[in-house]
Amino acid sequence: MDTTDKKESFWMHTPLDKMTPSQWESLCDGCGKCCLLKVQEAETQQVRTTKICCWLLNTTTCQCSNYKERFRYVDNCIQLKPTNVESITWLPKSCAYRLVKEKKALPNWHPLITKDPQSTVKSGNSVKSFVVHPALVNKAIITYLLEETIH
Numbered sequence: 001m002d003t004t005d006k007k008e009s010f011w012m013h014t015p016l017d018k019m020t021p022s023q024w025e026s027l028c029d030g031c032g033k034c035c036l037l038k039v040q041e042a043e044t045q046q047v048r049t050t051k052i053c054c055w056l057l058n059t060t061t062c063q064c065s066n067y068k069e070r071f072r073y074v075d076n077c078i079q080l081k082p083t084n085v086e087s088i089t090w091l092p093k094s095c096a097y098r099l100v101k102e103k104k105a106l107p108n109w110h111p112l113i114t115k116d117p118q119s120t121v122k123s124g125n126s127v128k129s130f131v132v133h134p135a136l137v138n139k140a141i142i143t144y145l146l147e148e149t150i151h
C-alpha cells in the first residue's frame, strides 16, 4: 500500500482518537440513525429507537440542517467523541464510528468507499424511507411517549 492509498483509507489504520477533524467528520456515513428519538422503558431501562427524528434533521438528505450550531438548538444532541463511542450503546451496528472502534470494515455503500456523498441514502441505508419528522406527528402523542418512558 503506497502513501496515497494509506491516506485514502485512513480509517483502516488510524485509531479514532488520532484522526484529524476532517477525517473524523468524513467517517460519518450520514445515515441519520443517531438522530432518531429514543425512549427508555421504565421497567427494563432498555432504550428503544423510534421512527421520529430530531426536529433539526432534514428528512430528505438525512443531514442535520444546522450542524454547526446544533448544540444551540438541541440540548440533548450527543457529541460523538473517541471517548464515548463505546459507551453509547444505542449507536446502530452500522455506525461507522462503532465499526472502526470494533476494527470492522466499512460497508461497501459508505461514502468513503463509494466517493459519493449520497451513497448511504441512494443505497437505502439511511432513515429516509421510514423517518417521520416531529412536525408531522401530533405533539401530544410525542409528549406522552417521552414522559411515560424517559426518566
Ligand code: SF4
Binding pocket: 027, 028, 029, 030, 031, 032, 033, 034, 035, 080, 091, 092, 094, 095, 096, 097
Ligand atoms: S449513526 Fe453514526 S454514521 Fe450514522 S449518522 Fe450517526 S454518527 Fe453518522
Ligand code: SF4
Binding pocket: 034, 035, 054, 055, 056, 057, 058, 063, 064, 065, 066, 067, 070, 071, 074, 077, 078
Ligand atoms: S441536532 Fe442535528 S445532529 Fe443533533 S440529533 Fe438533531 S439532527 Fe441530529
